[in-house]
Amino acid sequence: MVTLSLQYPQIPLLFLGCMAVVIFLAARFLKITNVSMALLTAISFLLVLFYLIFESQLLQMANHSFNGFHNNLARLFSSTAFYTYEPGAILITLITFVLAFLVSIYCAEYLNLDSRQHAFYPLLILMICGLIGMLFSANLMVLYLFCELMSICAYVLVAFRRRTDTAIEAGFKYLMMGSVASIVILLGIALLFISYGSINITDLRGSTSWPVQIGVLMFFAGFCLKSALVPMHTWLPDAHGRAPSSISAILSGILVQGVFYVMLKVTLELGFDHVLLGTILLCLSLLNIVVGNLMGLVQNQTKRLLGYSTIAQMGYIVLCMAVGLRNNLAIALQSGFFIIVAHAFAKSLAFLTKGIFYYYVGASEIKHLQRASRLPLFPSLAFGLAIISLSALPPFPGFTGKWIALTSFFTLTDNITVLSALIFLAGSLVAFGYYFPMLLILFSKPQIQASGDNEKRKQKKISPWMGIPIAAMVISILFISVAPQDLMDVTMEAAQFLMGMMR
């Protein structure tokens, strides 16, 4: 059982920053191969993960062997720039590092066909670094800077395959829309700074003057765009659909949700009324569910479809949070966190297996999924598992999350909540309209091949670099399905923390 506190978030951030530079230099001057770069990246993520889990023990040990170590560290990092107790952020951070670790192992094989890997891994590390910094920052300026770090890395990574027009187009679109959001956020921060004379989040409370209100609203609006809330979602299907699958897995799996969580936490902390915030988010989330699911029906590219599915799933997450905020309901917030975790694993598993299909048999459109029959059954089963978990069929985590959410909704009797619960259910029914055909195509009988095609029909083997991360994800999804109680405890702590913020 992990305790959800992190005393020095600076340490992993510093370490990751250094590793980005080290890997870049090593790749540039020592000409190390893709596999070693990927391994270095994976090891640095793993070390940070260990640090996160064992921080208190490590600090104790260090204090034991070097007297006064703890005090020196405290003096060194005595800024107010970071939160130290932040269960929600830690939950998201842990998942981020698990995903990032698995993705970087996966890239050891997946990126073999690309060039410029020396740019890829440092950017990946810096993007993760930006996300983590954002999650913990207690200072609006630091928050903004980390947000920009994350966003810029994400723009470049989306356009990583620069030989294809579509990737450049998607990256450019993401860049333009993201920059608008950044400017609006910066303006909001400036307004807050003018009114209060401070940018420490904890100092900024209590004023109801109009610049403050507008500042908070601008901050909110900017982050709504970055977390792809309809009608500001248009960049997401392009960006997630065109980026390399390994990047889409992180972008779709946890990045958007992380940004949303930061927005939620900071706006609450800035004194936004939680009932009003909940109501606005409720409307946006219903739009997300409707638009995401309906647009998912008309897609023919697998990754774009998964992008729209992310929009719909964001809708479910935001809806849970909104109901929790409106009604002071911890269990709804908890279900929001639960769905974040469930979705993170399922969606990144879907993207990674999609990457396998693309890498080995060139499947990019939905109808190409049939070619998966040339591969071993394992990736198809993994993709099926991810889709089934996303479409909330029992006993997988997606269903457990929805069950908790809906049961908490039905304990309330106000019409708006019940209506939104019905839209929730209707959305998940519509979602079958696009999830199920994918499964059908994936598992349907292959066409009878022309004779002389025998060499092609020969089965391909899947590289263990790709197989192992996928197996790990499958195992973690199955583990959460069998024993969801641990996750319930962790998410409860995060939900209680958010409850404490609703003053």
Next chain:
Amino acid sequence: MKTQELISLSVLLVKLLPAFLLLLIGKTIHRYAKWIALFASLASFGLFIAYIPTLQQGLNAPLNFDYLPSMGIKLSLNIDWLSFPFLLTEEFVTIFAMIYAIGYIKSDERNHIFYALLLLFSAGMSGTTLANDIFLFYFFWELMLIASALLVVNWGESAKKTAVALKYFIITHLGSLFVLVAFIMVYSQSGTDHFSALWDGVQMYPETIPLISSLFLLGFSVKMAVVPFHIWLPDTHSEAPMPVTIMLAAAMLSMGTYGILRFPMSFLTPSQFAIFTLPMMIMGIVSEFYGAIMALVETDIKRIIAYSSVSQMGYILFGLGTLTLSGVVGATLHVIYHAIVKALLFCCIGWIIKAVGQRDIQSISGLRKKMPLLTACAILGALSIAGVPALAIFNSEWLIFSSGFQTPYIGLAILEILGSILTSAYILRLIGTMFFTQGDSSQIYKVPFSIKLVTVSLTILTVIAGIFPKPLFNYVVNELPLILGGKW
């Protein structure tokens, strides 16, 4: 953990484990897939039979597993008298379908997936009946749906199989969602998902009870395929390969009946449920007439039998709706008898399709002289479904008909009986055209032995079940204290 707790689990595991084995490493052993699957279903049936003495002594104990303690969700498996008839139906139908599949499905390299899915489908049904809590019930309910939809889409018999499977999945899943909403409402009012806790008496807001019951009824009616929720059935049943059709028609339809008995009827008192008497009886009659009339005008022989299911489910809903002792017993017996007879009829149809290679009723004629064995089986099946005494369905129909007269709605009861004339009409048309018209069907192909074996043994079972209804009746009557609390 006691032995009797483990049996309910092992009934499931002997199907689930071979299914996963076949899915994962089936490629290397696909030649033996059918034998593994057959053996698994036989073992499951054997374990289930071994459980009967325990059940008779009242020693059955649920197997519990704390799943989400903080939410009060506890997974639990149990066999009781209410699930017994449905589990029995499902288990023997699986065995017959497996043997039938050995002759019917051509061996190829994807065999192992077919048998794995068939096992999963069967495990979904046994799990649904074995589940002793809402969460697990819903899980197996959906497993049943997914496995059968994948079977239809992969081994469907015409070009439109994908569309048919999608239609089947979406409509049936819509029904499942109704059930899910009802589950969630029950759960959020009671705070537990365990059946026994629910039966000990749940305090629910009285104003939500009609809503919850109607959600349950709607959801389970979709699975039962009563009019107007039947639209998935004719397509799916005629599209699926014959072994899957047998499982769908003979076993899966009864799961809807089980749901209605298990949920709204068990944990509501008869007085709370009484407002649904008239709607259920009327829906039953509409379904009975509609299915029979459609069966009269269809020309595809497989669709005729499919529509006959819609009609027969009407009888069951009518029997349940009367809320009388003989109605409920009759409906449950009808589930078992209908399973035997419908499996028999589909086996005969499969035999004909294999032998003649045609599905259109106009192009099949004069089979009587060429296939005497088949003729005998088909005639016995047809007489049985038409409700001729001393054959299986007569006993349950008698109970259902008589239950109608115990309600104030005598008119409906008379309509119900009149409707059975239509049943005789469509089945006689089918039999008459195919067997007793003059003409020579062209070539007769050879039919695998396993198909003949299953058909003949089902015919024998039909006769035996009709002549000796007593043992089954005694088992079925045991469920009543569970539903009625000894009140009706």
